[in-house]
Amino acid sequence: MTPILDSEKLFAARLLAVRARPYLATALYALNIVESRRVPTMAVDRCWRCYVSPAFVDHTPVENLASILVHEVSHLLRDHHGRSDRFAQAHNLSGPAERLRMNIAADAEINDDAFGDGLIQPEDAVTPATLGLSSGELMEDYLHQFRLTVTTQHLAWLDCGSGADGLDREWDLGPDGADVLTEQQRDAVKFRVAQGIVGRPGDAPEGWRRWADRALHPPQPWRDLLGAALRSAASAPGLGETHTYSRPSRRATALPRTILPTLRRTPPHVTVIIDTSASVSDTELGSALLETTAIARTLGGRKDLLTVISCDAAAHIAGPFCHSESIPLIGGGGTDLCTGFAKAARAQPRPDVLVVLTDGQTPWPTHRPSARTVVGLFRRPITWTDDDTGYIPDQPPSWARVVEIG
Structure with missing residues (x-):
């Protein structure tokens, strides 16, 4: 006889999960439960449906179900399906075997600090220790560190659904099926969860805190930011404006015996200062040349409007821009x-x-230059601590618009 889904037991497990992880309550209650006899255990899809096997619920203790619900909803919150798709495309990976490897790596990221404090760890949970890897890393990091071998063949049963690895399953209802969360609703759930994590200091593990910080403050494409900063500086009021008598002013009709100049706006002159000191790598210098070429395109390719200065402890070369190779x-x-x-x-x-491309490890002028300044800052890890009381790191001046590169 086919068992009927024990909804009361499943709802009790969800309540236990909410009590153990209150900052995940919004996500746990947003998860739509769908009964399915084709799913082996429990699995999620990218539309925030959780497919549940009645037989699995029947023989699994409530405490284990609570841990599994937290595990499954963590796949969706951390966008493992989207990250798996992007990783597969970037590394030209395909096939169920690679998707299984992504599922294993995603489980290792979640289970690293998912259990304890009210949630028991299932016996078959995949952790970084299971793979012989260090803890505290992301799915992408683990994917670079292990392959499917005889030591991982016992994990072939693992299947958290398309919400974990991005590969559609036969039991998926698809985006047009019932109980779908729209993209806006999913983003709202993630935002509420992130707010709950930030608002409860000391309760959430470090991995969730990093996720919440990224969810509330997503990284912006630095190329777009640098371009916007440059356009803002180049189009500032009064910049490049001059009076000329080559064209009569429209206001001259009011004064027929007076010749009035007209206001003419000329393209801005841009100078790029590239930091060529020993602390700047060849890769970063290549990025600086690419950005210089992009700046030249924004000026319509006019080499008379762009000057490049290479500078370490002294300014060596200053000349008009022709092309990056020169x-x-x-x-x-x-x-x-x-x-x-x-x-x-x-x-x-x-x-x-002025556009300055540097790692920031330099003295800065004490006085603000007459030109509007944009600083493209190559990222550097923090190498000083609060114990270094005598050290003050160099910071770009407040009068410069700073954009982190990389």
């Missing part, structure tokens, strides 16, 4: 971009916009 980047010594700022200030014509 820029001689000389340096490799210490860093003092003040010399680059001084050289740009002496140039004729003076620049309207």
Whole structure:
């Protein structure tokens, strides 16, 4: 006789999960339970449906079901289906075997700190220790560190559904089926969960805190930010505006015996200062050249409007831009971009916009330059602590618009 889904037992497990992880309550109650006799145990899809086997619920203790519900909803909150698709596309991976490997890696990321404090750990839960790997890493990190071998063949049964690895299953109802959460509803659930984690200091594990910080403050594409900062600086009021008598003013009709000049806006002159000190890698210098080329395109390819200065402890070369291959980047010594700022200030014509591409490990001018300044800052790990009371890290000045690169 086919068992009937014990909904009361499943709802009791969800209540136990909410009590153990109150910051996940919004997500747990948003999860739509769907009875399915084709799913082996429990699985989720990307539309926030949780497919449940009645037989599995019947023989599984409530405490284990609570842990599994937290596990399954964690796949959806952490976007493992989308991340799996992006990883597979970036590394040209396909097939059920690779998707199984992604499911295993995603489980290792979740189960690292999912249990305890009211949630028991199921006996067959995959943890980083199961794979012989270190804890505290992401799914993508684990995927680079293990392969399916004889040591992992006992995990072939693992199937958390398309919500964990992005591969559609035969039991999925699809985006047009019932009990679907729209994309806006999913984002709202994630936002509420992230707010709950941030609002309860000390309760959530570090992995969830990192996730919440990323959910509330998603990283922005730095190329777009750098381009927007440059356009904002180049289009500032009064920049590039001059009066000329080459074209009569429209207001001259009011004064027939007076010749009035007209206001003309000229394209801005841009100077790019590239940090070529020893602390800047060749990869970062390549990125600087790419950004310089992008700036040249925004100026319509006019080489007379763009000047490039390479600078370490001294400003070595200043010249008009032709193409990125012709820029001689000389340096490799210490860093003092003040010399680059001084050289740009002496140039004729003076620049309207300064773009500085640097790692930030440099002294900065004490006085604000006349040109509007945009700083593209190569990211660096923090190498100082609060114990280093005598050390003050260099920071870009407040008058510069700063965009982190990388």
